[in-house]
Structures are given as structure tokens and as C-alpha cells.
Amino acid sequence: MTTADTSLAPRIALVGATGAVGGTLLDILEDHGSPYRALHLIASVRSAGREIRAGGLDRPVRDLAGFDFRRADVAFFFAGAEVSRRWAPLAAAAGTLVVDGSSAFRLTEDVPLVVPGINGALLDRRPAVGLVALPGAGATALARVLAPIVRRWTVRKVVVSTYQPASEAGHAGVEELQEGTRIRLQDPEAPLPAEVFSPPLAFDVQSGTWAGAEPGRAAGGTWAGPPEDGFTEQERGLLEETRRVLGLPGLDLTATCVRVPVAHGQCAAVWVDCALAVDRGALIAALRSAPGVTVHDGAGHATLTPAMPTPATLDDPDRVHVSRIRLSPAGPNGPTGFWLWLVADNLRSGAALGAFQVLGELAARGTL
Ligand SMILES: NC(=O)c1ccc[n+]([C@@H]2O[C@H](COP(=O)([O-])OP(=O)(O)OC[C@H]3O[C@@H](n4cnc5c(N)ncnc54)[C@H](OP(=O)(O)O)[C@@H]3O)[C@@H](O)[C@H]2O)c1
Structure with missing residues (x-):
């Protein structure tokens, strides 16, 4: 079970919630019983209005274009490089820490490219640009x-x-x-x-x-x-x-x-x-x-x-x-x-698990 009412649990936005990696990340959150205060499921306008069961609730999928990122502490982006290039900086500017699974920022100098267990220490400080990138699988x-x-x-x-x-x-x-x-x-x-x-x-x-x-x-x-x-x-x-x-x-x-x-x-x-x-x-x-x-x-x-x-x-x-x-x-x-x-x-060790582990590293370091 996932919706904990502790005020320390993060508010999560998942961009690409209807996709192969997004669905896998939802499974991992469920498997680990990860606490969150809110879970916003986001995809394209094609999927808006669909419902996905997560944390014991049927949750609506929202259109990315209409989502206010001030409602999330952390946003996982698994929706392709073009979507990340356009929307991840906007989410970061709204104060949300973006964990990006696309190829958009993997080689960008001031964006840390993190594999927890190898270079998780890069998360000792919150990245100045508000973005963390994950490598490809x-x-x-x-x-x-x-x-x-x-x-x-x-x-x-x-x-x-x-x-x-x-x-x-x-x-x-x-x-x-x-x-x-x-x-x-x-x-x-x-x-x-x-x-x-x-x-x-x-x-x-x-x-x-x-x-x-x-x-x-x-x-x-x-x-x-x-x-x-x-x-x-x-x-x-x-x-x-x-x-x-x-x-x-x-x-x-x-x-x-x-x-x-x-x-x-x-x-x-x-x-x-x-x-x-x-x-x-x-x-x-x-x-x-x-x-x-x-x-x-x-x-x-x-x-x-x-x-x-x-x-x-x-x-x-x-x-x-x-x-x-x-x-x-x-x-x-x-x-x-x-x-x-x-x-x-x-999908799992190559993508969604890394995102989940980054969330754990950020929470453990208090850098979320
Ligand atoms: N698959 C892998 O093995 C793997 C491994 C590492 C990293 N990644 C990265 O993870 C990302 C997702 O991959 P995937 O395999 O999960 O792809 P996918 O199954 O095709 O899912 C794509 C997701 O992105 C959403 N999306 C597409 N265009 C959008 C838009 N304009 N606005 C908002 N949402 C949009 C889709 O929503 P709709 O359902 O509404 O279209 C869907 O939820 C990619 O960046 C990929 O490079 C994938």
C-alpha cells in the first residue's frame, strides 16, 4: 500500500504513466510499498481520462499540457526525448525535481547522470538545474x-x-x-x-x-x-x-x-x-x-x-x-x-528501478 499520510512523503508526478517503463515504475512503487502523499499519472492527450489502478485506487491519467508541476515534489519523465526537452525544464522551473529517463539530458554537463550504487554521491546536493538524468538500459x-x-x-x-x-x-x-x-x-x-x-x-x-x-x-x-x-x-x-x-x-x-x-x-x-x-x-x-x-x-x-x-x-x-x-x-x-x-x-533494472533508487537516494540525503 502506498498512499501514506506522512507529511515527509513526496508528491510524485509520473510523465509517461501509460508507457512500458511508466507501468513498470508503478509496479515497483507498489512492490516496495513506497509512501507518497500524491501520485499524479500523466501522459499525452490521447490517454487523458483513462484510469490506472495504483496504490489501491483507480487514478485518472492527465494530459501533460494541463498539469501544474507545482503540485509535485518529484517528476519522473518516461515519455521520450522530445517531451523531456520541452517539458522537463518547465517542471524544474516550477520547483519540481525532475528524474529524466529519456536521452534528452544524458550528456548535458550540469545534469548528473546517475546509477545508484555507482555514483549516487552525485545526489549529495540537489542539482542546480533541478534535473537528474538516467542512462539508457x-x-x-x-x-x-x-x-x-x-x-x-x-x-x-x-x-x-x-x-x-x-x-x-x-x-x-x-x-x-x-x-x-x-x-x-x-x-x-x-x-x-x-x-x-x-x-x-x-x-x-x-x-x-x-x-x-x-x-x-x-x-x-x-x-x-x-x-x-x-x-x-x-x-x-x-x-x-x-x-x-x-x-x-x-x-x-x-x-x-x-x-x-x-x-x-x-x-x-x-x-x-x-x-x-x-x-x-x-x-x-x-x-x-x-x-x-x-x-x-x-x-x-x-x-x-x-x-x-x-x-x-x-x-x-x-x-x-x-x-x-x-x-x-x-x-x-x-x-x-x-x-x-x-x-x-x-524495463526494470534498465530503467524504472534506477528511477526508484534515485528517489530513495534523494530521500535518504534529504535533497529532494
Ligand atoms: N523501453 C525501455 O527499455 C527504456 C529503457 C530506458 C529508458 N527508456 C526511456 O523511457 C521513455 C519511455 O519509454 P517507453 O518504452 O515506456 O515508451 P512507450 O511505451 O512508448 O511509452 C511512452 C509514454 O510517453 C507518453 N507520451 C508520448 N508522447 C507524449 C506527449 N507528447 N505528451 C505526454 N506524454 C507522452 C505516452 O503516453 P500515451 O499513452 O498518451 O501516448 C506513454 O505514456 C523513453 O524516453 C525511453 O527512451 C526506455
């Missing part, structure tokens, strides 16, 4: 896994290949994948819907920017690299956001992002090369001690067993799951490079 998972490694073994290079689900494009992405899959199974020649993913994603694997992508949706901010270097906005975002969260702007990191026909759950194959020799036991211990990371390394860890997480079998969606830790053959001073495989819930 890929950078959140990667930063969680690299944080216990980068300084201890002096990382020289990280190479990442991601396998990303349709739900990173929200409800519409999942619906289009399901519809395309259904149509293709019935008729191999029938045209498939391609409004979100173009070409269609059903039964396919795609690397590169798909034509249907919402501008500014995949990642944003300022990319330090050349404009025509062939990296997608998503790949650029993954690299720059991970460096920023780790506080290592010079980290040699490169990535290929791939969209796969999976509804929920992101995966990544990560190659890490270090300056110092890596001991496998010490590496596993370091990863196990990292907040939000679970290591799967039982007997026969090269074999996929029902106990090993996949997007379809992920049983703890609040953690980043690491498996398949493989050290490369030893050099003269011992092995310095290793592979690992990570699986994480993009």
Missing part, C-alpha cells in the same frame, strides 16, 4: 558490471555487442513484433507492419538505425566523435553514457548494438582487456560484490542450463545477471583479457 547494465573492474585491473579496452529487445521501443515496439510474428506464421508472403521497425523485426536481426525510429529516441546528447563515423546514436549513447557514469571519459570502449526479435530483456557479450593480470576467482568475487549484479558460475558454466538466465527465464528482473566468464589464454604475466555475457531486464 544498455549503459546502466554495462556500468554496473564494469564498475568493480575498471580501476582494480586498469582496463585498457572494452568491446561490447548488444542484443536488444523490441520493448526498448516501448509498447508499440512489442505490439509490432507480436503482430509481425503472427502474420508471418500465417502467411510467409504477407507484408508485415513496419511503423516502429523498418524493415520489420519479426524473424530478423538488425544492426543500424531502423527507419521507423523516433528521432532522438535511441540516444541523444553530444557525441564527441566525428559525425559520419558509422556508429548509430544508440552505440554512441552506450559508449558516452557508460564513460560518464564510471567517471572515465577516456575509457577505450566500442560497441555494436543489435536489435533482436525478443520482446523484453537485453543481452550483451562483453570483452574486457586489462593492463594487469586477472585472477578468475578475484574477478568473480569483485563482480559478486557489485550492487545489483548476480554472477552465475556453477559447475559446467559453459553449458546453458535452465538455471542460467536468458531474457525469457530471467527470474530476478532487478539485477544484472553475468555468466559465461571466460579468461583468454594467459600471456607472459597471466591472463589479461576475458569475456562475459550479461542479461538484464531493460
